[in-house]
Amino acid sequence: MNNVPNTDWENLDSGAVSAMQNNVISCDRELLAKGVGTVQRAVSPRSTLTILQGVLIETSDKGLHLIGTDLELSIETYVPVTSAGNFQMVLPAKYLADIVRRLPEREVVIQYDTTKRVATISSGKAVYEINSMEPGEYPLFPEVPDTPWWKVTGKKLANFIKTTVFCVAVEETRPFLTGVFMEFDEDEVRLVATDSFRLALTRIPSGDGVSEKRDKGLLVPARTLSEVARIVQGSDTEVEVYASENQVAFKWGETTVVSRLIEGQFPNYDRVIPQQYTTLIVVEREAFQESVDRVSIMGQDEFGTIRLNATGEILTVSANAPQVGKALDQIAAVQIEDGNGEIALKARYLMDVLKAVEDEQISLKLTGSTSPMIITDVQDDSRQSGGFLYLIMPVTLNV
DSSP: OOOOOOOOOOGGGGHEEEEEEEHHEEEEEEHHHHHHHHHTTTOOOOSGGGGGGEEEEEEEEEEEEEEEOOEEEEEEEEEOOOOOOOOOEEEEEHHHHHHHOOSSSSEEEEEEETTTTEEEETTTTTTEEOOOOOGSSSSOOOOOOSOEEEEEEEEHHHHHHHHTGGSSSTTTTTTTGGGEEEOOSSSSSEEEOOOOOOOEEEEOTTTTTOOOOOOOOOOOEEHHHHHHHHHHOOOEEEEEEEEEESSEEEEEEEEEEEEEEOOOOOOOGGGSSSSOOOOEEEEEEEHHHHHHHHHGGGGOOOTTTTEEETTEEEEEEEETTTTTTEEEEEEOEEESSSEEEEEEEEEEHHHHHHOOOOOOOOEEEEOOSSSOEEEETTTTOSSSEEEEEEEEEOOOOOO
16 A cells, blocks of 8 residues: 655644645556546647646546646546545646656555645655646636437447548648548438548448437547547447537547537538449459559659559559669459559559558449549448448549
């Protein structure tokens, strides 16, 4: 059992002794480290506001309440405690996380001196004293609406995000392309992302998990979804998605993530998806991915281009590095329909898709060398509920 750091109790009156005793809690190191690591994801160490570089820590009926925020993204969670206290403080996130990870024993004792505004964290024979910032200056955690828009397991949500979010734009010149558009329909939820050169569309059957209160799409920052996916991946816990006029919230267990929505109009993505195709190629995804990876070594032109050419039952993957040489590889297609097809693509865009999907077989749909290539699962007709669709714009072929 840890001992609370020594205090000169004889020099304190009974009221001060009672206050000191009420300012002590103990908890499990692993649970505390997980909680701090979770809320730290919302803290920006480069914030010009010092208070935002900290984590708010306060006692509550639900355990130790932790909050991190950068005003755009806010995360809160609760850590179970084995003994209760009563305090509120703000400690530097980086120091707190590093300290908790290195504590030697499972039991952690946290004591807070309200007069000196100093927190003492002890475990075994290790003792740290950290100055607290003024907790009254810490932003309030945003309120979450009462009715969820959508419910989905953490494992599935993480996978849906993974298969979509990599297509968002990185540049901030068009903010409305830096997020994922979540669209709610009677039968499905759609996640869409595009940087104007490629597009990802994931369709998720909604079942009974969508609220009738939904009345618009949500443009969610890619960073927010990436953080949610990182926390809930592999979890069977149900995640509830809430929304208000300018915020979205994800809530599961003792953790809540709230983010501002991106302002602006998301493009009408349906208009850029070809309704028909002239060539259908079905390939084994893993074999195709390995082939693209091999050939892309030589795709060293300004676009990192590779070429696909379907003839008979063979798909040829090739690349040309003018100052170095060429590369060519061939794989047997599972199926090629409606004649020959040829297209040049940015290799990285194609590899991103092949790494994101897990299906054993995928369909490549071509409509000439100057139209986008569509990638779907084999069973998907690009309009049915469920499944995925990717669009990649071509690179102009040199004749």
